[in-house]
Amino acid sequence: MTDMLDTPQGRRLAYQRTEGQGPGVVFLGGFRSDMQGTKAVHLQDWARARGRAFLRFDYSGHGESGGRFEDGCIGDWSEDAISAIEALTEGPQVLVGSSMGGWISLLIARSMPQRVAGLVTIAAAPDFTERGFWAGFSVDHRAALMRDGQVPVPSEYGEALVITRRLIEDGRRHLVLDQPLHLPFPVRMLQGTADEDVPVSWSQDLLHHVTGPDIRLTLVKGADHRFSTPDCLRLIPDSVEALIQKVSE
Known part of the structure; x- marks a missing residue:
């Protein structure tokens, strides 16, 4: 069931939340995508089957949320994500950022690292x-x-x-690549080698740029930007599961 959240900035966001144990998982979608995408739905099904708290939502101007897409920008959508996390989740969360969502997840990690338990990026597109x-x-x-x-x-x-x-x-x-960025939690970066929207070199640049105790990049040969083949879809919750086990040790 889709609910609505009114943010402090006056924007109205559509979201779906699954109750469960923590740390919860938050899916951050890409540019012009929405929470009904294959990866978001697959991850929610996984979370529900395991009793894991989960949140997916639409940025303003996306999907079922209010506003026009053309009026938005990275700062607005980052504010949307922070508002959703603050209002709809408790405690540290595992962020799963797809494409633009990878950039936004890095902005969240920079602004409120205490609310991030771990980070999984899928074809992250910072800057x-x-x-x-x-x-x-x-x-x-x-x-x-x-x-x-x-x-x-x-x-x-x-x-x-x-x-x-x-x-x-x-x-x-x-921008996040123009200044040091420390990620003090486990990070798993996923990237397809056949991605024509986000070059493989971008994921390698990000890997070399960030610092942290546990950061890994996985390249999937032949995977495109959608990263939605059965094997790719399995890899996403597997990566989330590995992070949850890591932070629960």
């Missing part, structure tokens, strides 16, 4: 507004973005993406 969109824009695209406040970008996932100047400028205020 993608700068490393992906802005870096890939031509001089004309950049000029149009600054002049008009937005530019359309073709997408293989459906209608064109509208990239806004606010998204780019706000992204620069939330």
